Amino acid sequence: MAITHNLGFPRIGARRELKFALESYWKGESSLDALKAVGAQLRARHWEDQAGLDLVPVGDFAFYDQMLDMSFTLGNLPERVQGFEGDALDNYFRVARGRSAPEADARARCGGVAAGEMTKWLDTNYHYIVPEFTADTTFRLDASRLLAQLEEARAQGVGAKPVIIGPVTYLALGKSKDGADRLALLDRLLPVYGELLNTLAAHGVEWVQIDEPILVTELDAPWRHAFEDAYHTLKSVPVKLLLATYFGELQDQRYLVANLPVAGLHIDAINGRDDITPLLNLLPSGKVLSLGVINGRNIWKTDLNGVLDWLEPIQAQLGERLWIAPSCSLLHVPVDLDSERKLDGEIQSWLAFARQKLEELRILATALNQGREAVRAELDANRAAIEARRHSPRVNNPTVKAAIAGIDAGMGRRRSPYAERAIRQAARLQLPKFPTTTIGSFPQTSEIRVARRRFKAGEIDAAAYQEIMHGEIARCVREQEALGLDVLVHGEAERNDMVEYFGEQLDGYVFSQFGWVQSYGSRCVKPPILFGDISRPRPMTVDWISHAQSLTDKPMKGMLTGPVTLLNWSFVRDDQPRAVSCRQLALAIREEVLDLEKAGVGIIQIDEAALREGLPLRRSQWQDYLDWAVESFRVTANGVGDETQIHTHMCYSEFNDIIESIAAMDADVITIETSRSDMELLDAFDRFKYPNEIGPGVYDIHSPNIPTKAHMVDLMTKAAARIPAERLWVNPDCGLKTRQWGEVIPALTRMVAAAKTLRAAHPASSAASKPAAPLAAGS
Numbered sequence: 164m165a166i167t168h169n170l171g172f173p174r175i176g177a178r179r180e181l182k183f184a185l186e187s188y189w190k191g192e193s194s195l196d197a198l199k200a201v202g203a204q205l206r207a208r209h210w211e212d213q214a215g216l217d218l219v220p221v222g223d224f225a226f227y228d229q230m231l232d233m234s235f236t237l238g239n240l241p242e243r244v245q246g247f248e249g250d251a252l253d254n255y256f257r258v259a260r261g262r263s264a265p266e267a268d269a270r271a272r273c274g275g276v277a278a279g280e281m282t283k284w285l286d287t288n289y290h291y292i293v294p295e296f297t298a299d300t301t302f303r304l305d306a307s308r309l310l311a312q313l314e315e316a317r318a319q320g321v322g323a324k325p326v327i328i329g330p331v332t333y334l335a336l337g338k339s340k341d342g343a344d345r346l347a348l349l350d351r352l353l354p355v356y357g358e359l360l361n362t363l364a365a366h367g368v369e370w371v372q373i374d375e376p377i378l379v380t381e382l383d384a385p386w387r388h389a390f391e392d393a394y395h396t397l398k399s400v401p402v403k404l405l406l407a408t409y410f411g412e413l414q415d416q417r418y419l420v421a422n423l424p425v426a427g428l429h430i431d432a433i434n435g436r437d438d439i440t441p442l443l444n445l446l447p448s449g450k451v452l453s454l455g456v457i458n459g460r461n462i463w464k465t466d467l468n469g470v471l472d473w474l475e476p477i478q479a480q481l482g483e484r485l486w487i488a489p490s491c492s493l494l495h496v497p498v499d500l501d502s503e504r505k506l507d508g509e510i511q512s513w514l515a516f517a518r519q520k521l522e523e524l525r526i527l528a529t530a531l532n533q534g535r536e537a538v539r540a541e542l543d544a545n546r547a548a549i550e551a552r553r554h555s556p557r558v559n560n561p562t563v564k565a566a567i568a569g570i571d572a573g574m575g576r577r578r579s580p581y582a583e584r585a586i587r588q589a590a591r592l593q594l595p596k597f598p599t600t601t602i603g604s605f606p607q608t609s610e611i612r613v614a615r616r617r618f619k620a621g622e623i624d625a626a627a628y629q630e631i632m633h634g635e636i637a638r639c640v641r642e643q644e645a646l647g648l649d650v651l652v653h654g655e656a657e658r659n660d661m662v663e664y665f666g667e668q669l670d671g672y673v674f675s676q677f678g679w680v681q682s683y684g685s686r687c688v689k690p691p692i693l694f695g696d697i698s699r700p701r702p703m704t705v706d707w708i709s710h711a712q713s714l715t716d717k718p719m720k721g722m723l724t725g726p727v728t729l730l731n732w733s734f735v736r737d738d739q740p741r742a743v744s745c746r747q748l749a750l751a752i753r754e755e756v757l758d759l760e761k762a763g764v765g766i767i768q769i770d771e772a773a774l775r776e777g778l779p780l781r782r783s784q785w786q787d788y789l790d791w792a793v794e795s796f797r798v799t800a801n802g803v804g805d806e807t808q809i810h811t812h813m814c815y816s817e818f819n820d821i822i823e824s825i826a827a828m829d830a831d832v833i834t835i836e837t838s839r840s841d842m843e844l845l846d847a848f849d850r851f852k853y854p855n856e857i858g859p860g861v862y863d864i865h866s867p868n869i870p871t872k873a874h875m876v877d878l879m880t881k882a883a884a885r886i887p888a889e890r891l892w893v894n895p896d897c898g899l900k901t902r903q904w905g906e907v908i909p910a911l912t913r914m915v916a917a918a919k920t921l922r923a924a925h926p927a928s929s930a931a932s933k934p935a936a937p938l939a940a941g942s
């Protein structure tokens with residue numbers, strides 16, 4: 164009997180119930196008890212959805228983040244929140260979101276609680292709260308959350324399998340605050356894991372899933388040894404451990420993993436398929452092998468017959484020791500395809516969301532356990548859907564294929580080198596030194612969202628919607644002029660999201676109504692579905708940007724999302740290489756760039772916020788990705804004339820190891836997130852002698868805190884020590900859409916004041932560094 168199980172279920176709720184409950188509680192509109200009740204309802208519903216499985220995950224539910232849950236379970240709370248008197252969940256939210264200080268304290272830059280740092284979970288668009296360590300970190304078990312959820316699951320009668328993050332991944336994905344070696348903490352950490360596992364055993368648990376996804380990254384010797392140490396230490400605990408890896412291949416860590424003293428392994432059979440045959444030979448007899456045969460990162464139906472062809476011989480070899488599951492937690496896919504009412508019917512028949520994926524798992528298990536005949540109708544229907552998608556004329560567009568074949572290197576090359584372009588652009592734009600700008604979005608107010616909802620529901624027509632958006636754009640332009648910003652933006656009011664908005668307008672994409680996926684905390688995205696060859700039927704942003712430009716004499720920056728980011732934040736077809744889809748996106752966005760230029764837009768920003776997260780988990784595969792990603796950006800951006808200034812923006816990035824590729828993009832200006840790292844991220848640009856202009860973000864837009872002018876001047880002074888002042892811009896870290904106007908106005912007022920101070924402090928251009936900037940003298 165092949166056992167079926169699941170690694171994790173989306174917790175936000177099919178109708179984003181958790182999001183609304185959280186935000187309501189944070190606003191003070193509902194009680195903590197009400198929030199906890201919603202959590203319990205969602206857990207119950209999700210176990211119900213999974214009740215057909217032999218084992219369901221327990222502990223995968225989190226009110227904010229599973230990594231932060233683990234930190235609380237291990238008693239690893241940052242010192243700044245220790246000794247909190249109230250409800251533990253409130254303290255948890257203090258770490259997750261920070262707590263701004265009362266007005267007076269804020270001015271003194273003290274009081275309040277800084278939020279924990281947030282970063283991307285491996286190569287996904289999910290963000291976790293980074294565990295913090297120092298040399299003095301100690302751990303203390305708090306199993307209450309897991310035990311309470313275990314009891315709930317038991318009461319519901321499901322086969323409960325607690326899920327925890329493994330000790331080595333927990334250390335590896337955390338951050339040392341004082342430079343101390345994280346691995347030195349392993350000896351202190353393992354007894355707490357031991358205690359946790361013993362406690363679970365005492366509560367009747369048989370299997371525990373212990374996630375160690377860093378096993379699919381390249382590990383150096385000390386980290387490999389840590390795995391040996393950890394699992395040999397834990398080997399005597401009276402529960403069976405299912406060590407889970409996902410998202411990639413073990414490669415040369417296969418032997419290590421196969422021989423760790425655990426009762427079972429879970430392997431991602433989609434992204435780590437090549438591991439399976441060698442592992443079958445390495446695996447000691449008696450060990451369970453769980454194969455993740457259903458893609459937990461994508462929304463396409465599984466080819467069930469194909470999987471069975473592959474699995475049946477493995478089952479013959481492993482017998483009872485074969486388990487099957489999705490490849491990873493289903494956190495990364497939407498909940499229920501059956502909610503969709505407006506999806507194209509043909510395309511809907513090619514898809515599976517979380518609930519449908521579990522049904523696929525059931526069919527596979529029945530076929531393995533009772534023979535394919537027992538699910539003949541389901542298998543035939545699945546085959547028909549897979550075949551229909553494979554042969555659908557809607558997927559292939561010969562014109563697009565021909566255009567891709569016609570891409571040549573010249574398309575990705577600017578006419579002149581940066582130094583020459585800079586002169587022409589300076590003459591055209593007449594900007595002061597330390598020019599100020601923003602990253603694109605301004606607050607997405609509830610008026611904007613309600614108007615869009617009403618428009619989509621047919622309650623207001625396109626003209627009325629356009630009028631409301633024009634009103635928002637006008638307000639945004641007015642505010643920026645009053646602030647004295649140098650390069651304005653239209654504010655992105657008309658966009659639900661920087662990726663979905665373009666997905667809605669490009670051919671080759673469909674989008675869902677309820678396909679929400681958690682990005683962090685209560686924030687979700689609805690990744691559009693790239694199913695076919697991509698083309699642009701008509702201009703997408705030109706009217707909005709031209710309208711915004713008509714309202715001001717200041718330069719208005721056109722705003723686009725780049726091909727790599729569209730790719731990395733969409734659900735992408737799996738029937739051709741991603742590089743090919745990326746090139747198609749590049750050609751479509753290139754047309755938009757050229758249309759904006761034709762409309763007289765002098766500055767065009769092409770966001771590539773997700774460029775870095777698309778990096779393969781293994782460095783050995785980086786260059787191949789970077790080559791096509793950078794080439795796609797170049798094809799998108801570099802068809803413009805010298806006078807047109809191209810900006811790009813990247814957040815959440817570390818640049819040291821990819822700086823050459825960043826430079827190869829050849830954007831005239833790059834704006835990046837740097838404020839939280841105290842400008843350290845600029846070291847890469849400095850060392851590499853990055854030749855073009857840079858806007859290192861001077862304030863953290865993720866926090867409601869209003870930065871002080873002095874702090875921003877200080878940060879820019881640090882920046883100017885690394886990058887010649889002539890090539891520096893002043894801007895926030897990222898877009899302002901999640902902030903309120905009441906936060907944005909004072910923050911930008913101070914930012915503009917900081918730029919003025921900087922101009923006064925750097926009056927003359929130093930000869931050292933500028934390409935040649937006749938008009939760069941400060942105002």
Ligand SMILES: Nc1nc2c(c(=O)[nH]1)N[C@@H](CNc1ccc(C(=O)N[C@@H](CCC(=O)N[C@@H](CCC(=O)N[C@@H](CCC(=O)O)C(=O)O)C(=O)O)C(=O)O)cc1)CN2
Nearest residue numbers: 288609612613615616659660661662682685686687688732
């Ligand atoms: N795709 C993507 N990934 C990204 C980012 C990003 O901007 N986009 N930024 C980084 C951080 N991640 C983020 C992810 C989401 C949000 C975010 O603000 N999401 C919004 C949803 C945005 C959206 O699609 N909004 C729609 C739908 C809004 C909505 O919920 N409408 C209500 C009604 C409106 C109301 O009553 O308020 C409804 O339909 O029920 C719209 O504006 O049209 C949210 O969760 O609240 C922010 C940052 C990294 N990854």
Ligand SMILES: [Zn+2]
Nearest residue numbers: 772814897898
């Ligand atoms: Zn950003």
